[in-house]
Amino acid sequence: MLLTCCSLIVVSIAIIFVVCSIPFVNQLALKYHKFDLPSTRKVHQRPIVRLGGISICLGTLLALGVVTLFADESIFSAAVSGKVAWVLFGSFAFFLIGLADDLINLSPVLRLLMQVSVAGCVWIAGVRIEFLTLPGIGLTHLGWLSLPITILWLAGVVNAINWIDGLDGLASGVSCIAAVTVAIVSLFTGQPAVALVMLALAGSLVGFLYYNFNPAHIFMGDGGSYFIGFSLAGMSIVGLVKSATITAIVLPFLILAVPILDMVVVILTRLKNGQSPMAADKRHLHHRLLKIGLSHRFTVLFIYTLALWTGSLAIALAGIPNSLFVVIAATGLLGCSSWRAWNLAQQS
Numbered sequence: 001m002l003l004t005c006c007s008l009i010v011v012s013i014a015i016i017f018v019v020c021s022i023p024f025v026n027q028l029a030l031k032y033h034k035f036d037l038p039s040t041r042k043v044h045q046r047p048i049v050r051l052g053g054i055s056i057c058l059g060t061l062l063a064l065g066v067v068t069l070f071a072d073e074s075i076f077s078a079a080v081s082g083k084v085a086w087v088l089f090g091s092f093a094f095f096l097i098g099l100a101d102d103l104i105n106l107s108p109v110l111r112l113l114m115q116v117s118v119a120g121c122v123w124i125a126g127v128r129i130e131f132l133t134l135p136g137i138g139l140t141h142l143g144w145l146s147l148p149i150t151i152l153w154l155a156g157v158v159n160a161i162n163w164i165d166g167l168d169g170l171a172s173g174v175s176c177i178a179a180v181t182v183a184i185v186s187l188f189t190g191q192p193a194v195a196l197v198m199l200a201l202a203g204s205l206v207g208f209l210y211y212n213f214n215p216a217h218i219f220m221g222d223g224g225s226y227f228i229g230f231s232l233a234g235m236s237i238v239g240l241v242k243s244a245t246i247t248a249i250v251l252p253f254l255i256l257a258v259p260i261l262d263m264v265v266v267i268l269t270r271l272k273n274g275q276s277p278m279a280a281d282k283r284h285l286h287h288r289l290l291k292i293g294l295s296h297r298f299t300v301l302f303i304y305t306l307a308l309w310t311g312s313l314a315i316a317l318a319g320i321p322n323s324l325f326v327v328i329a330a331t332g333l334l335g336c337s338s339w340r341a342w343n344l345a346q347q348s
Contacts, residue, residue, distance in 0.1 A: 003192050006067045007199050013063040014203030021055045022211050026218055034103065048216060050102055052208055053224025057095045059204040060197075060231070061088070067196060084193050086125040087234030091227050093118040094158060098226030108278065115158065119151040127237050129153055131249060150237070153252075157236075158229030160259035163266070165225050167286050168216035169209055170300050174258055174307045175228045176205035181255045181311035182232065185318045186239035194239030201231050214297050232256060254314040258285075258307045292345040305330075305337045 026049050029035070035047035097114045100106055106114075129150045132140055142149060165171035183198035205228070211217045220228070236252035253260065262285045267277040275281075282291075289299040312330035316323040 002070070003187075006070055006196055009070065010063040010067045010196055010200040011203035011206075013066055014059045014200050015207040017059040017062055018055045018204050018207030019210055021059070022052065022208070022218060025049070025051050025054050048219055050219040050221035051099075051223065052212065052218040052220040053095060053098060053102075053222070053227055056201075056204045056208055056220060056224045057092065057227045059207065060200045060227075061092070063200040063203060064088070064197060067200075081193060083125070083127050083238045084197060084235070086122050086127055087231065087238060088197070090118050090122040090127075090154070090234055091230040094230040095223050095227035098162075098222035098224070102221040102223050112155075115155050116151055119154040120147070122154065122234065123147055123150045127234055129237060153237070154230060154233045156263070157233035157256060157260070158226050160256065160263040161229035161232070162222060162225040163263050163284065164259040164286070165220065166284055167290075167296060167300050168214035169212050170286060170303060171225055171228070171259075172205045172209050172212050172220060173300065173304050175232065176202050176209070177304065177307040177311055178232055178255050179205065181314055182235060182239060184315060184320065185251060185255075186235075188318060188320045189239070191239040194235050197231065197235055198239075201228065214300065251314050251318060254310055254317065257310040258303060289341070293347065294341055294344055298341070298344065302337050302341055305334045309334045 029049035029051045034051055035049060094115065097106070097111060097118070101111060123146070127150070128146050130142055130146050132142060132149065161171055161175060164174060179198040179202040183195040183202065186192070186194040186198065208220065208224075212220065233252075233256075236255065240251045240255075265285075266281075266283050269283050270277050270279055270281070286299050286303060289302065290296070294302065309330045312323070312327045316327050
């Protein structure tokens with residue numbers, strides 16, 4: 001009963017705060033001329049404020065701060081709370097890095113150094129990937145390799161979320177689906193603190209989508225995508241990768257499969273063509289779907305169904321009761337949307 005009450009509180013506070021604060025953020029950004037300008041690589045055709053991450057970050061943290069007044073040790077145990085606090089610290093630090101980039105355009109080298117430094121601090125605090133599954137070997141203890149792999153995971157997910165933020169509502173919707181999935185699996189595996197953090201983030205993203213879905217009135221910016229990405233990556237380590245089993249290690253990759261695979265495919269394509277892996281282009285999944293004739297909104301909704309499907313697979317893999325029905329429903333939805341996408345592509 002207490003956990004249900006806390007869950008409703010964090011979601012409600014996060015939604016209300018974000019919905020109410022976005023107009024003020026918009027006014028502030030307009031006053032100081034902080035816009036995301038159109039370009040050949042971008043889809044939007046007019047300048048749009050890109051500081052929505054301020055509301056997402058503050059809404060999530062405020063909701064969690066309020067719920068701690070009602071929670072007890074059964075939810076925030078000492079062992080888990082320390083790691084959760086460090087992930088939140090890292091998420092806020094990454095938000096500041098992204099916000100600074102939104103405001104003053106940090107150099108790529110400085111931005112990378114700051115990201116690695118924060119991720120390294122979180123690793124020192126105990127938020128670590130200590131096992132991997134290697135083909136032909138199985139589960140392997142990483143030892144000193146835990147540091148670079150953890151940093152790669154944290155920074156990689158952050159940039160995957162940042163890169164998928166190319167259409168109105170795309171990154172916020174996919175991230176919301178991922179956050180809810182992590183929350184569901186964490187509740188089932190006895191990690192209520194992680195679940196509450198993810199529900200607070202999901203609530204903030206629902207409130208943000210009110211303004212961000214096509215046609216968007218505001219973007220999350222690097223500050224928002226960095227905060228979201230680090231929260232998802234860090235909480236996945238704390239809540240999901242807590243045992244040396246193949247299932248536990250695969251779950252985070254499955255939940256975040258859409259942005260991760262999109263990033264990997266784009267990087268490999270750029271390298272194959274002799275380009276820098278960080279070079280901006282229109283090779284992302286959403287660009288390709290637009291190119292074959294899908295509308296802006298349908299492209300976003302189609303990618304949502306992909307995220308729902310991979311999330312349903314993660315729920316089933318975690319062993320949650322009756323999850324087979326969730327997989328069947330998600331598969332049916334993906335099949336219908338794929339059929340519709342095919343028809344639209346043929347007509348264009």
